[in-house]
Amino acid sequence: MIISQLKPLEELQQALADYGKLFLVGCAACATACKSGGEEEVFQLQEWLVEGGRSVTGSVVIDEACHIMRAGRDLRHHKQGVQDAEALVVLSCGSGVQSISSNSEKRVIGALNSLFLGNVRRFGQYEEKCSLCGECILNETAGICPVTTCAKGLLNGPCGGMEHGHCELDREIDCAWHLIYERLKKQQRPGVFSHRVPPKKWGQHCKPGRHRVR
Ligand code: SF4
Ligand code: SF4
Secondary structure (H helix, E strand, C coil): CEEEEECCHHHHHHHCCCCCEEEEEEECCHHHHCCCCCHHHHHHHHHHHHHCCCEEEEEEEECCCCCHHHHHHHHHHCHHHHHHCCEEEEECCHHHHHHHHCCCCCEEEECEEEEEEEEEEECCEEEECCCCCCCCCCCCCCCCCHHHHCCCCCCCCCCCCCECCECCCCCCCECHHHHHHHHHHHHCCCHHHHCCCCCCCCCCCCCCCEEECC
């Protein structure tokens, strides 16, 4: 799921500076699961806004805010609240914010930062395993993604900094390429080590992402 997190309140305050009447939108899918944009968080935001002197004309938690048609339908069900608002504040990932924008002429303000596509370790603990590169090589890397799990996203074996199987950027974590090598060895196949993997087009990313809800 998409892991998201509430923006710093000062940033939100600035984005809302010109708006007194707001309609709130949450998402019942990922943003609810990672406790950033469900019923509870919409309610907490409402309390904060009202305490700050703003009025909330209504709210809705859409099944999946990234579902453009469903988002449009749910906004129509809250036509009056949306109409009365000067702006819509959306607690969902960036994808959901854009669904709402495409369904409304009103100013739409995203209240969350989208962090990464995350696996759930346990409730409130998420780990990035896939960067959605579009050219998946997991079948060759024994199911471990080097694009995401290697801090440098290397595609053809470890960098010179690997030490005793640990990553040079953080000696507490295993080197992705050490893990790939060990798992392929257990499977008794060369996998990705039998050929050269062509480069992908990635910019500077800090990988892998980690996020814990406190
Ligand atoms: S190679 Fe890694 S980043 Fe690319 S699609 Fe597969 S798991 Fe995701
Ligand atoms: S030590 Fe391993 S995981 Fe760390 S950057 Fe180098 S190749 Fe990637």
